[in-house]
Amino acid sequence: MREFVEQLWYEQQNAEQQTKNYTWDEEKKEWIRKENAALDDDTIAEYQAHYGEQFIKEYDQIYEKMDAELKEKTEAKIKEVEEKREKKKMKKAGQPQQQGWIDMEEKSTAVYVSGMPTDVTIEEFTEFMSKCGVIQQDPRTRRSKIKLYLDDEGNSKGDGRCCYIKMESVELALSILDGARMRDCEVKVEKAHFELKGEFDPAKKKRKLTPAQKKRFFESQNKIFEWKPDKPRNYRPLSDCTVIIKNLFTLEQMAKNAALLLDLKEEVEQSCAKYGAVKKVVVYDNNPEGVVSVAFESTEHSDLAVKMLNGRIVDGRELKCSLWDGKTKYKVQETEEEAKRRIAAWEERIQKGRQGDDDNEEEGEEEEGDSDEGEGEDEETTEEPEEKRQKSEQETDE
Missing domain, CATH: 3.30.70.330 (RRM (RNA recognition motif) domain)
Structure with missing residues (x-):
């Protein structure tokens, strides 16, 4: 019991000695050393134990190692930049680059x-x-x-x-x-x-790939290691949102009416809007099957459009509607002969239209001449009853 009391007394005495050199900060909730507090042997010993020469030596070794690694990396980077500059200078000067075998053993797989x-x-x-x-x-x-x-x-x-x-x-x-x-x-x-067998032959060196070819090759190679989650059972491709309508028009109709392309696009968009939101309508005017594609926002709308439009009769033709397979291309390129025929036909129609306008103008002028003659005759007829009226008045006076 006596030993326990002595121990408490020593701890209390030590605490009182420490509080002489420290003050309690209420805001920070910690002891802060006084500015003019004297350093005793215990404080110096404690400081050296935590921040002594051994501690400094260890940190010096760590910093030296970090400096050496940084210096090595910097020198390697500088060397690489200098080599690139020399290659560029040789290229500009037109000097042939040094050719030969390169040791690729470290990178070889x-x-x-x-x-x-x-x-x-x-x-x-x-x-x-x-x-x-x-x-x-x-x-x-x-x-x-x-x-x-x-x-x-x-x-x-x-x-x-x-x-x-x-x-x-x-x-x-x-x-x-x-x-x-x-x-x-x-x-x-x-x-x-x-190993090199014989002398280096530049003719046997393979042609380098272009940056675009390298990019495509590495992308296709990395796809092998990509992980993709399994598609859900109800998954449907994006192409199922597009409906293909066939037999909607003929090439003869397109050739006769230039405005049919825009009119048909507008009509299809308005009629398909009943089945859902339409994103895009494309009329393939050179396709002999009379194809029009309609892109909807969802597969529900495209399924409904196929259900309602397939088999419908338009101008005596039966429409064939189906979902796009995502691969078939319906755009048909016009040949030079077809383009010449189309231009010649339109020039013919324009000339006929101009002749028709001239004929209409001549007919209009003739009608105006006839109307002028008719007005003169009306004036004469109006004059005759006036003369008769004057004669009748003279006879009554007599």
């Missing part, structure tokens, strides 16, 4: 396989190597980059090469397929090493 049966087929080899990953395709031929080495007589030597898309597939093949059995043979798998 190809493996060399040996110890296979001599009668192995390319299909069997492809199936065996596909266990560890997706085999890369050639961007030019679109064939898998996998091959069997043949002797001078064209027979398989039992070894080959396979190129994967991912580097992880190479590591997997080295750990799984190396030492595996293919039929009765033990297969050996190792990273492919390429």
Whole structure:
């Protein structure tokens, strides 16, 4: 009990000594050291324990390591920029670039396989190597980059090469397929090493892909690894919102009336608006089947339009309505001969129209002349009764 009381007394005394150098801040709710407080040995020892030389040394080592890494990255970036500048200068000056073999072993995803049966087929080899990953395709031929080495007589030597898309597939093949059995043979798998045989021949160098070709190739390659959720059972493609109407007009009607295209588009839009909101109407005026496409906002509206319009009789023709399959193209390009015939026919109609206008003007002038003569005769007839009236008045006076 006495020891316990002494311990409390010592703790209280220590707390009182600490409060001499600190003040309690009500706003911050913490002890703050006084500005003129004296530093005692205990305070200095506590500070060195937390922020002493050992602590500083550790942080110095960390900072030195970070500086070294940053310096290395900066130097590599500067070197890369300088190389690009030199290449541009050589290009502008017209100097040929240095040609030769480039060491791509670090970036290569190809493996060399040996110890296979001599009668192995390319299909069997492809199936065996596909266990560890997706085999890369050639961007030019679109064939898998996998091959069997043949002797001078064209027979398989039992070894080959396979190129994967991912580097992880190479590591997997080295750990799984190396030492595996293919039929009765033990297969050996190792990273492919390429060596220069003879002198470099620039004529055998493959043509580089354009940036657009590279982009398309990598996009199609990355699609293999994309994950897409399964489509719902009631999923319907966007093309089902478009209705195709056939036999709505004939090419003869289009040739006779130039305004039929706009009139037909307006009429179809108004009539189809009863089945739902219409987004777009396209009249394929050169299509011999008389095709018009109507795009609705939803498949419910397009289904209703097909149900109501299919089989309807218009100008003695039976309409055929169906949903668009998303592939068929109904636009028909007009040939030069058809365009010439159409232009000649319209010139003919324009001339006939002008002649008709001239004839109408002449008829109008003749009618005006006849009306003037009729007015003169009316005046004469009005004059005759006046003369008779005057004579009758004179006779009565006498």
